[in-house]
Amino acid sequence: MSAGTGAYDESYRRSLDDPDGFWLEAAAAISWTRPPTRAIDASGDPIFRWFPDGELNTAYNALDRHVEAGDGERTALIYDSPVTGTGRTYSYAQLRDEVATFAGALASLGVGKGDRVVVYMPMVPEAVVAMLACARVGAIHSVVFGGFAPRELAARIEDAGPKVIVAASCGIEPTRIVEYKPIIDEALTIASHRPEHTVVLQRPQARADLGDNDLDWTELVANARPVDPVPVAATEPLYILYTSGTTGRPKGVVRDNGGHAVALAWTMRNVYDIGPGDVWWTASDVGWVVGHSYIVYAPLLVGATTVLYEGKPVGTPDAGAFWRVISEHGTKALFTAPTAIRAIKKVDPDAAELAKYPMDTFRTLFLAGERLDPETYHWAHEHLDVPVVDHWWQTETGWPIAANPRGLEPLPTKPGSATVPMPGWNVQILDAGGKELLPHEEGAIAIKLPLPPGALPTLWGDDQRYIDSYLKEYDGYYLTGDGGYIDDDGYIFVMGRTDDVINVAGHRLSTGSIEAVVAANPAVAECAVIGVHDALKGQLPRAFVVLKAGATVTDDVLRDELVAAVRREIGPVAAFRDVSVVDALPKTRSGKILRRTMRGIADGRDEPVPSTIEDPAVLDALRPVLRG
Structure with missing residues (x-):
């Protein structure tokens, strides 16, 4: 498979032929307390581990090292909240200090290396602080989308077994206030596991009544002392993220510290062409994998500025919300879902709102989450006059399987295609018997093992379930659950979930x-x-x-x-x-x-x-x- 003869083709082939050399070189972009000497540990095949002898702290890499390099005054995070009419900016030094202090607050509650913390918060800066604070003390966070129903929250509490829950008193939607504390209280009556404390960020829109084991965020932080980052093994979990829509015991996707940091730093520079000081906006939520990877961790790992948006950015009457944020904050690239662009196209088909905002800094629109139909692709490209890049990945993979590597070697775009496989992803199209198909033949999209760093190494507490869920269908392959084909140029066309194939x-x-x-x-x-x-x-x-x-x-x-x-x-x-x-x-x-x-x-x-x-x-x- 070949889409070019330049930097992309060289990187892709090297990643498959010499994964140790390729990923150890990529690992040099990360600061290690103990640098790894080898990239992959295959001794547990089909369970693979990355950088097995490495040690690091992810929060240090996201914050402290930029401050120590003299970039503490650079903007790390822009909070834009039209639903509250407020906004804030945080420099790297300010965000580092807030994270270190809240990490101290968690430590005062006995939270340490390997402990789990459930984070149940809306799109507020404190959600980012809580995630990074967990990483700072070596704890494992499990973010649950704010507003999830009690039974779903209870299932995640039961499976993760958190020592502490960190929550806000409420979330704010365009038409209503959602109080979180009653949801948590009901969830705790369903789950048999009992966290020791719930830390609540009180918001003025709806303050929560606190019980005996509940703690006020502000009061807790006021008495906390900042703590230093705790080094952890690269193979130790950074977080658990439960896949949505599960029944029974939820599937907890595990992300490790080392492979995650290396892969995300590589993607920001090579896939998204984002580096130090660039303003990047991912219009998603921290409760989803997109928010974990590309609101919180990846942009901060490379010293960029990340936009945290609280609100629904599209819909009547404000079809120009996207363009306002991009223009106002000098955003270089936007990452969102095709459905958001379709919503804008529906209420403003001629893009009249776009004309109101200077877009001088805007360079690329990245879309993922579901299939980008050619009509939406053409509409966005025509009106924005920038490359529109479809790319494809999953909660389990943590970063793009297929994309257009804008920072490595920009490739021509093709409507309907998620572009080409990224380094480390050996993508094949298989028939029902596991035979590799020829170009343009449609079948199941599968990935030869091992998966690259940053992909899930397993499911929380259940290696066998990981094997049964993803690796059993085809020996030696990870089954994506998506169907599609690869064309003569190596471009991947993802046509939808395999259960979206009908038999007429x-x-x-x-x-x-x-x-x-x-x-x-x-x-x-x-x-x-x-x-x-x-x-x-x-x-x-x-x-x-x-x-x-x-x-x-x-x-x-x-x-x-x-x-x-x-x-x-x-x-x-x-x-x-x-x-x-x-x-x-x-x-x-x-x-x-x-x-x-x-x-x-x-x-x-x-x-x-x-x-x-x-x-x-x-x-x-x-x-x-x-x-x-």
Whole structure:
């Protein structure tokens, strides 16, 4: 596989041929208390460890070393909160001091190396402080998305067994205040594990009533003494992040300290072209993997400035929120989900809001989280006039599997493609029997072991479950659960989850391919295509379409246009004829469309409201349509 003959091709091939040499060289970008002498430990195959003899502290690498290098006055974090009408900036020295003090507060509660701390907070600077403070004392944080329901929070408390919970009194959404303390209290009645303390950051929008084991953040910090970073083995866990939507015991993805730091530092420079002093905005939440990797750790590891945004940055009436933040803070690059751009396109199809804001510093738009349809790609590229880079990765991988390495060697972009595999990711397309397929043949996307540093080494407390969940299907491979193909140039096209492949009268079709055709219609803002049961053909594709603001096409005309387009682009074999125009699509808080839930309802199952859903009313409104 080759996408070029320059720096990318050389780096990619070296990472596979000489992983020890490649990653030890990359490890030189990190400050170690004991530098590693070897990169990979394969003695536990298929459980691999990275930098087994190395020792470091991640928080030191994110903060202290920049201060010690004379860059303490550089801006580390910009807090932008339209929902409270406030903002703050933190220099590296200020953030280091706050982290060191809160780390001292945790230490005063007995939190130390290997202890777990659940962080249940909204998008406030104290969430970042809490995460880095855990890393500073060698504790393992487990961030739970703020506002998660009590039962989901209880499951994570039960599995992680935290010594302390760190929380805020409330989160603020565009239309309501969500009080966190009652959720925590209810979760603790469900879980059998009992944390020793809950530390609560009191917010003026809704103060919490504190119980006997609860501590006020401000009071605790006022009496705390700063502590120095605690060195830990590179193979020790930095955090546990539970995958969303799980039932029963949740799957806790583990991230180690050493491999994580090395991989993320490499990606910021080589994938995102971000370095010291650059302003970088990841429009996500610290409760998701994107927030862990690219709001908190990666930008700080390389000395950049990270934007922490509290609020929903798109939607009526403020379609210009993204552009305001980029312009106001001098942002060089933005990382968000395609659904955010589709939402802007829906309410402001001509990008009139964009014209209000100077975008002189803006260089690249990075999109990930779900498939980027070509229509959204073209819209963003046309109006922003910067490279629009689709890239692909997962909670489990922690950083991009496939991307366009803008800092290493910018490559041509292709609509519909997540670009090329990054160093360390030996990506193959396999058929059902495990045979490697040829270019343009669609199958399961799998990755040859070992996975590179920064990927999950295992699941929390359960190596066998890790093997059974990810490594069992194909011997020697990690199964991504996504399907797609690789073209002649080595570009990866991710067409959707393998369970989004439908069987129409014996023909296997990707719903992602049909979605790409539907989304190309000029009246369509966003869409979802699912497979529904059909007595004759087994399954049939069904499209749910949200129109752009101001679209005047009638439902019947739109249906005829879409049916004709799918017939033309994919063929009559798709048997596509069912189109429903809806006001909105149900999504998770991270922007992913809940296709699996939609399929279940359409097939007659009594699907519960997922805990990750952004707005349950959208799903409730859609249920009659799905069942119709």
